[in-house]
Structures are given as C-alpha cells and as structure tokens.
Amino acid sequence: MNLVAEGIAWIFDPANYAGPQGWIVRLVEQLLYTFGATAIAAVIAVPLGYLVGHTGRGRDLAVSLSGGFRALPSLGVLILLGLGLGIGFRAPLLTFVIIAIPPILAGAYAGFESIDRKTIDAARAVGMTEWQVITQVEIPLGLPLLIGGVRSSLLQVVATATLAAYVSGGALGVFIFEAFATSNYPEALGASILVTALALALEGIFALVQKLVVPRGVVAKELKEVRPRSSRPLAVAGVPAQEGK
Amino acid sequence: MIEFRSVTKQFPDGTVAVENFDLVIPPRKTTVLVGSSGCGKTTLLRMINRMIDPTSGAILIDGEDTSSLEPVKLRRRIGYVMQNSGLLPHRKVIDNVATVPVLNGVAKRDARAHALELLDTVGLDRSLADKYPRQLSGGQQQRVGVARGLAADPNILLMDEPFGAVDPIVRAELQQETIRLQEGLGKTVVFVTHDIDEAFLLGHQVVILQKGGHIAQVGTPAEILAEPADDFVASFVGADKGKRKLRIEKVGGRDIVVDEAGTPTGVLQS
Numbered sequence: 001m002n003l004v005a006e007g008i009a010w011i012f013d014p015a016n017y018a019g020p021q022g023w024i025v026r027l028v029e030q031l032l033y034t035f036g037a038t039a040i041a042a043v044i045a046v047p048l049g050y051l052v053g054h055t056g057r058g059r060d061l062a063v064s065l066s067g068g069f070r071a072l073p074s075l076g077v078l079i080l081l082g083l084g085l086g087i088g089f090r091a092p093l094l095t096f097v098i099i100a101i102p103p104i105l106a107g108a109y110a111g112f113e114s115i116d117r118k119t120i121d122a123a124r125a126v127g128m129t130e131w132q133v134i135t136q137v138e139i140p141l142g143l144p145l146l147i148g149g150v151r152s153s154l155l156q157v158v159a160t161a162t163l164a165a166y167v168s169g170g171a172l173g174v175f176i177f178e179a180f181a182t183s184n185y186p187e188a189l190g191a192s193i194l195v196t197a198l199a200l201a202l203e204g205i206f207a208l209v210q211k212l213v214v215p216r217g218v219v220a221k222e223l224k225e226v227r228p229r230s231s232r233p234l235a236v237a238g239v240p241a242q243e244g245k
Numbered sequence: 246m247i248e249f250r251s252v253t254k255q256f257p258d259g260t261v262a263v264e265n266f267d268l269v270i271p272p273r274k275t276t277v278l279v280g281s282s283g284c285g286k287t288t289l290l291r292m293i294n295r296m297i298d299p300t301s302g303a304i305l306i307d308g309e310d311t312s313s314l315e316p317v318k319l320r321r322r323i324g325y326v327m328q329n330s331g332l333l334p335h336r337k338v339i340d341n342v343a344t345v346p347v348l349n350g351v352a353k354r355d356a357r358a359h360a361l362e363l364l365d366t367v368g369l370d371r372s373l374a375d376k377y378p379r380q381l382s383g384g385q386q387q388r389v390g391v392a393r394g395l396a397a398d399p400n401i402l403l404m405d406e407p408f409g410a411v412d413p414i415v416r417a418e419l420q421q422e423t424i425r426l427q428e429g430l431g432k433t434v435v436f437v438t439h440d441i442d443e444a445f446l447l448g449h450q451v452v453i454l455q456k457g458g459h460i461a462q463v464g465t466p467a468e469i470l471a472e473p474a475d476d477f478v479a480s481f482v483g484a485d486k487g488k489r490k491l492r493i494e495k496v497g498g499r500d501i502v503v504d505e506a507g508t509p510t511g512v513l514q515s
Binding site for chain 2: 116118119121122123124125126127128129132136137140141215216217218
C-alpha cells in the first residue's frame with residue numbers, strides 16, 4: 001500500500017478518530033485555537049485599526065507594528081512564551097493572537113483608508129456626527145477589506161495551530177509530532193491531510209463570506225499585501241460597480 | 246441673509262485663504278462666488294456651514310453668529326451640493342436623498358415618501374429610486390445630490406462647483422434646472438464656480454474674487470459687465486475680449502447682434 005492510501009486509511013480508522021485522544025477532538029482543539037485567537041485578535045485590532053483609519057493618526061506606527069509582527073517566527077515566539085507561561089494552551093493561544101493581529105489591523109485601517117475622501121467629506125457636510133460617519137459610512141464601506149484581513153488571520157492561525165503540540169497544547173499537531181518521534185509516516189500524513197483540508201474548508205467559507213459582506217453598489221477588490229512605509233492610498237476597495245452588475 | 250464680517254481664514258500651513266472678507270448675501274436670491282482656483286471661494290462656502298471655521302471674524306445667518314451654533318445641527322439645516330455628487334455608494338438613490346431627514350429623526354417611511362417627491366422635483370424618474378449611485382450617469386448623480394440637498398427643506402443651499410464634472414449639454418440642462426428650482430422654491434443659493442458665464446447665468450448677485458478672497462467686484466451681472474471695477478474684472482469677465490463687445494448689424498431687414506469679430510450671437514427683438 002502506498003503512503004497516501006495509508007495516510008487516508010489512518011484517518012478513517014475508528015481507533016484514530018474516536019475517543020478523547022482521537023483526531024476529532026484534536027480537530028476541535030485546532031478550530032478552538034483558530035477562532036479563539038482570531039476573535040481575541042479582532043477585539044484588540046479592529047477598534048485600534050478603526051481609530052487609526054478614522055483619524056489618520058498613528059498610521060506609521062500601525063504599519064510598522066503589523067509589519068514587524070508578521071516577521072516574528074511563530075515557533076520562536078511559542079517557545080519563548082512557553083518558557084514563561086509553561087506548557088498547556090495559554091502560550092499557543094497567545095502566540096496565535098499575536099500572529100492574527102497584523103492582518104486584522106491592516107484590514108481595519110486599510111478598509112477605512114480605501115474610502116473616497118469626498119464621500120466622507122460629503123457625509124460630514126450633510127450633518128453626520130463623527131460617530132455616524134464611522135458607523136454609517138466607514139464601517140460598511142470598509143467591511144470587505146476587514147473581512148479580508150480576518151480571513152487571512154484565520155488561515156494563518158489554522159495552519160500554525162499545529163505547533164501547539166510542541167508545548168503540549170493539543171490540536172492536530174499532536175499526531176504529527178508523535179508520528180515523527182515514532183517514524184509513523186501514515187499518521188503524519190493523515191494528520192497533515194486533515195490540517196490541509198481544514199484550511200481549505202475555512203478558506204472556501206470565508207471567500208464566500210467576504211463576497212457577501214461587500215455592500216451592494218460597490219465591487220470589492222482584494223487587499224494587496226500591506227507593507228511598511230507604503231504610500232497612503234494603497235488599498236483600493238470600493239471600486240465603482242459598472243452598470244448592469 | 247448670510248453675513249460675512251471681516252472673516253479671515255489662515256490654514257495651519259500658513260496659507261491665508263481668505264483675508265478680511267465682508268459680504269452680505271441676500272435671502273431668496275442666488276449669489277455666485279466666482280474666481281480662479283486659489284481665490285478662496287470654496288473656503289468661503291465651507292465656512293457658512295462650519296465645515297471650516299474662520300480664524301477670525303464672524304459669519305451670521307439671519308443675524309445669528311454661526312460660531313454659537315452646533316456644527317452638526319447647522320449643517321442639517323443647510324443644503325449642500327458638491328462636485329461629483331458625494332453620494333454614499335452603498336446606499337440606494339432613495340436612501341441617499343432621505344439621508345438628512347432620517348438623521349433629523351424623521352421616520353424612514355416618511356422620509357422615503359418625501360424623497361420620491363424630490364426625485365420629481367429635480368426631474369428624475371422614480372424608477373431610479375432603487376438604483377445605486379454608480380448605476381447612474383454623472384448628470385443623474387448630480388440631480389440626486391441636489392435632491393439630497395433639498396430634502397430637509399433648508400432655507401440655504403450651498404453648491405460647490407456642482408456641475409464642474411458633467412459634459413456641457415448636461416451642464417446647461419442642470420443650470421436651467423437650478424434657476425427653475427431657485428425661483429420655484431425661493432431658496433437662498435450660494436454657488437461657487439470658476440466659470441464666469443455660469444456665474445452670470447445663475448447669479449442675481451455675482452462676487453468676483455481675487456487671490457486671498459479679496460473682492461474685485463460685487464454686483465449684478467449687468468452692473469459688472471457695464472462697469473468693470475478694474476482691469477482684473479474686465480479681463481476676468483472677458484470685457485477686454487471680443488465676445489462681450491456686441492454691435493448690431495442689419496441683415497435682410499433684421500437687427501442681428503454680432504460680437505467684435507463679426508460672429509453672429511443672436512437676433513435683436515423689438
């Protein structure tokens with residue numbers, strides 16, 4: 001039997017998926033890490049990104065922060081935090097929060113920045129309060145790029161969550177680390193397939209969500225990679241919808 | 246009535262956009278601020294609804310100092326029409342028109358019903374109500390912008406080069422529409438443009454501005470044409486060029502008006 005078939009057979013072996021040590025439980029752990037870390041990151045990064053996007057202040061800081069955070073090696077951070085926080089779920093969770101922040105932060109402020117200044121000026125000129133400008137104009141028009149950022153965070157975390165097992169944090173990485181320690185290649189491959197399938201499924205779901213949140217009347221474009229020191233109107237989100245679309 | 250009392254605006258970068266500006270804008274008339282770019286006309290306009298606050302001096306609306314008024318409330322009772330319409334791209338035409346009444350607390354249903362009537366007022370078909378701004382032509386968007394400006398039934402309508410970005414034919418249509426609306430509704434219109442012909446067409450009172458918001462001349466179009474205050478005005482209105490110097494020629498028993506170059510511009514009516 002070849003390796004791929006063995007890997008798939010490993011996945012469908014009840015001994016491997018059932019029970020408290022089975023991969024179903026590990027997959028749920030992987031998902032908990034993914035959504036938990038992304039949610040915590042969103043709570044931190046969205047208001048911060050909105051603040052930067054709305055006021056235009058602190059933009060350079062936000063750009064270099066998100067750029068710098070992205071450059072951090074996840075395994076290094078995990079080990080460092082693991083040394084401080086001990087084994088278990090806390091160090092991985094915190095690591096994944098740190099990984100998840102930059103794309104969401106960039107999505108939040110780039111979403112606001114992508115809006116035509118004239119639209120915002122007009123909203124103010126007809127008598128919207130600052131709060132109404134944010135809630136009725138900037139948030140809906142900035143949403144596609146924000147969701148793009150969230151999507152990118154989720155994907156990064158769902159793949160990286162595999163590392164949690166390195167500090168005994170559970171998730172699907174348990175099988176991979178175990179498999180390498182015991183040279184059990186079908187197990188390593190089976191677990192890898194699961195991680196990949198999970199990432200692809202999430203990607204599919206969020207690509208759909210991103211399409212759905214584009215306000216009607218505008219057509220969204222993808223957020224290009226936000227780099228440090230980029231010129232201001234980098235992200236172009238709200239491109240005019242053509243007639244008939 | 247809108248009154249500027251020795252208004253000065255200096256921007257943080259040191260540019261003095263407007264210096265010691267005095268002007269009385271009469272009610273229920275159209276006043277046009279006209280001048281080349283950098284003359285401070287838009288700054289003056291935006292100071293009326295406190296989008297910009299003056300560095301010194303005061304602006305009074307019906308005797309009330311605007312600096313004592315809440316900017317948001319002030320803006321909601323002044324119509325504002327800008328270049329490129331400034332509509333909210335994610336809201337349907339009807340909701341764009343209803344924006345200000347809804348902000349003022351009018352029920353959405355009532356605001357929409359009124360918005361439909363306003364589409365009639367500005368000459369738009371009601372079938373456009375459910376479209377999004379981007380699905381409209383430039384001229385149509387501009388009409389929606391005017392409808393939005395009128396929605397809260399303001400006494401004052403500010404128009405900042407509203408027809409600058411539409412083609413000449415649509416522009417002429419919109420100008421006529423503006424005249425009709427102003428006469429019909431009796432609004433105080435303050436209109437900013439760099440086009441002297443547009444200024445003469447629309448303005449009961451025309452204010453010709455020089456750099457720094459200095460008034461070169463104020464008057465009716467006829468007054469300005471008849472007696473340009475100085476060379477700058479004469480040149481700005483084109484009085485020194487042929488097209489404002491008209492004479493009459495007899496052609497086949499009719500009096501034909503021609504300009505200096507002899508190009509016919511019209512027929513003299515008895």
